[in-house]
Amino acid sequence: PGWGSYDCYQNLSELSVFLPACLSACLPTYLHVCLPPCLSVYSPVINLSTCLSICNGPCMQQCSEVGGHARCSCFPGFFLKADGHSCEDENECVTNSHICQNSERCVNTLGSFVCERKSPCPVGYQLRNEVCEDIDECVVRSHNCDRGFECQNTEGSFLCKPKQTCLTGFTQDSHGNCIDVNECSTLLEPCSAGFNCINNVGSYTCQRKAIMCSQGYHSSPDGTHCIDLDECLTGVHGCDEGQVCYNLPGSFRCDCQTGYQYDATRQRCSDVNECWLYPGRLCAQKCENTPGSYQCSCTAGFSLAFDGKNCEDMNECDSSPCDQECANIYGSYQCYCRQGFYLKEDGHSCGDIDECSQSIGNLCAFKCVNVPGSYQCACPPKGFTMSTNGRTCRDIDECATGGHNCSSSQSCYNVQGSYKCLSFSCPLNYRKVSDMRCERSSCPAHSLDCQSTPLRITYHQLSFQTNIIIPAQIFRIGPSPAHSGDNIAISIIRGNEENYFSTRKLNSFMGAVYLQRQVREPRDFLIDVEMKLLRQGALTSFLARIYVFITANML
Template sequence: MAPQWIAMFCTLCGVIIGQECCSSGRACARGYQHCASVAYVSHSSPCRLVQKHCCEAAVQDGICAKGITAAKRPGACELSSFQGDLWEVKTAKMCCECCELGMLMQKEAHDCELPIALSTPCWATARACCQDGRRGPALLQLFLSVSLNNTGPGNGGNTESTHLCAGISRCSQLCIGNGSCACLQGYRLGSDGYSCEDYNECLAGVHSCSLGERCINTEGSYRCQRETSCGTGYELTDANACHDIDECAIGTHNCGPGFTCQNTPGSFRCHPQQQCGVGFIQDAVGSCIDINECVNEDNPCQSAHTCINTVGSYVCQRLSVSCGRGYHLNKEGTHCLDVDECGGRGKPCQGHSCVNVLGSFRCECRSGFTFNSISRACEDVDECMSYLARLCAHACENTPGSYQCSCRAGFRLASEGGNCEDVNECESNPCSQECANVYGSFQCYCRHGYQLSNADGVTCEDIDECALTSGGKVCSHHCFNTPGNFQCSCPPVAYTLSPNGRVCQDVDECATGAHTCSTTQSCFNIHGGFRCLSFECPPHFRRMADSRCERLPCRGNAACLSLPLRISYYNLTFPTNIPTPAAVFRMGPSMSVPVDDVQLAVVDGDTEGFFDVLKMPNGVMVYLQKPLDEPRDFLLTVEITLSRYSIVSRFIAKIAVFVVSGSPVVSQVVSEL
């Protein structure tokens, strides 16, 4: 019996001490809001671990409680709503969003067991916020129980959760009850709800790598690696530090077979194995090179002696009598005598006067030559270089003992032989029409209607004005080229040539009375012709002007009220191949108010979709949206709806469009309702 009582007593003491350690850790979290200053109550390692983890759990509970509180305010789960470091902000945002999910499940009357693949802390938070009357401390208890122990609240970590997970073997890491699975830190639940996938902290931005380090994802975690290299001679270790490479040990050096490799920080040195003796020096490849002591040292021999280099050393030899240039040794060999170079057969001055001097000679050169004391010869004087730009006006050519002047093209040498005078080339009539002499040359030019040939620059060629494309066409219709000029012509019917002789003007048959319209028709002029137009007002309308029909009073007739208030007739013309889009018709209220709503639609006459409508600030516009490359006639029916102060009025516009061949000018109609 005694051993059983002793065991029960020890177990009870362990629970009391564990609760004391955990209470101390949570008190530190409440006081400091972090676990960096935990005051350990015992030297026992288990008690210190309990203090540390209870403190961290309490800090996480407090951060999560802020997120749960924020979830009760609409739109409060944004990152900007929380303060602290990245981990604190992400934890509070996770609790806020998961609590919102739980409250949404409760609102839509779903089961609070949440049969979806969520992380363990998120599942616990959402489940607690979903259940009625279980917010506040109960939620934090649930969050703690699930995240640290994988148990539900109030079950002591033994009965309910164990029962819910009984027989469940498909969870790859953790089971949290009710058939739901969870994952360890660094993993997230897969789409199947039970397999765990690695969580890429680098892509999610939840890593702690510093500036200058690159995040590399690993299975269940990540590591930080330097972005910049360590430099030549160093390598990056697994501890993210730079370590010197021993090139001598791994054999990556380039020392030759006669050298010994010595490693240095970031590099290496090659030391030769062979040592050279006295009188030699070692080169870069380790060879021994003889030292020339006669050159490298300050006269190692005594005076009246000469130094002779030998391999590895040198010898000194006594000097004998020798004569320099311009002298020769006497018969006795004791002293030197002058050599008379002018008296010999060599004739060193080559036709110039020779004067002997002691030890040498000099030449007295003719005019145009100078004596070179080094080569001992008479050399020609280059007067063109010596008197640059002072002898000849244009070009100077050196000759032996003299020079000669010459002139550029278009000039000739003057009588004094140094200056150049202009030649008048026009005297020989080089141009086909007109010639102008210029300094040193001439210029041909042509009369109006001709241009200078690019082939010879002197012949004048006729300009074909009709073929010119720059600046537009010369004639608006047809052009005839003539020598030195051109002539324009117009179509024989409906056009006349303007006073400038280039533009064909349309003849307005309607204004001149040359049309064939009857008295009941109206004449409408178009480019190259005219149209005879007439219209009749439909029933229930009366004619108010030459181009407008207005509705008669309806007097309670429902069918009459559905008719438009006014039917207006418009005529316009424009040429083919005009640039699109092009506005052709604008309409709007004459006295607009801010509440006006004008709608425009082409209801008839445009089966091929050449025209479309566009709403504008003060009305609507009909515009051509597809190009027309041949003459055509259109009769467009445009319906205009004006809504003002809940009163809707309809108007009809009959637009006759005549597309003709001619100059690209668009006639645009602006109308008021």
């Protein structure tokens, strides 16, 4: 093994000229045992650095000459070992170079592999007639015994027994090859004091001692003592990419760099995907894995904050994306057109409107009256007055001018073309802390009903026209200030029986109320929006009571 069998020696008489001592004591049947050490002893006579016609030169399987020197290679299913001439079976089942299906399991064989159907039987058994029977790996050739071993079947497994024994000075490895024993390292005191042990093939010799350094050390410049060899500095370490070399006395250690972890299957350092390992904890929005680290990024409409993790709303209006008017909203923006223009389908450009001829009515705020060669504008009889430009109608703020009939206990709220008289009072167990805010008084001990009521009730008034673009975000709600780890849930608990409104959670600390259905006629709504805040394991609720006034389109 490692040299071939005696069949490869083509001219024994020619060999006997060079190897009389060996061949005279060796029968042809055992040439594969005794010839390798003989070839090593007589290597000055027979050049083993080239591919001889006998035994592939120094190679175990295949030999080719390159530049007058032997280059060894292995058969398919084997790989070349570190000694440069021995071949070892490649376990395709471990390296995942097999082609077995998911319904099959891979079984390594010498130089190849076989695919077996998975069965409910233990390893080493197969299902036959509903009974698990032992698999004779030696017959089906699913064992992994090397050529120097014989396969012997056992119950549920097999054994690999050596075919041959080795001469004195040799030992048998796991592949059945006879390899030289290093007596200098295995014997307690192979040589007398003052002598160094030198290992030979099959034996050893003792030579008067000169300074000999152990592996990992080298002789000092003056040759009097051994000093440590820094493998990391000299680059003779075997650390892979992604590893850091640390020098040790007489050795070295390879550790994975930060952001890498050791993969025992592939025997190398693999990158740690921090984004999968800590989902949602490293970045506020998007996390992208990088070699040895990670990088945070934000979705459209947001920019990365200075800390490199959180995202801040980006004011897109600063870059003038709109043809005329731009309004920044959380995470996006909205383009608007000035009076006399309409927003095109691209959402950015504005087109001119032929008001009277197209009957759109935007030429005049309320009514366009055609006259020969021009037009005249008129306003509604109540709630508006004509602007100085003669085209638009200006809303009369009855609350500011005093033209309302609200009582002293009511608040006047101006809407387009009219006004509303609103009354704000706090429910039982609440105290009024401002004109628009009520806070819950302290709850009696063990009163779960009281503790489940909102901590704060705030009143808000919103006014829109019937031509508002649907869906429209009309209100945002969230804790102020927000804390890391906050999580909210919002819902409309009253006033949305006809499903004109909806809520949406924008992120963990911000929610919004949308007008999702077109309101064709002027109409008033009072909706209660509840926000539940989960902060540090405590759940608190807040109530926003919102008056929504939809007025007629006068522009």
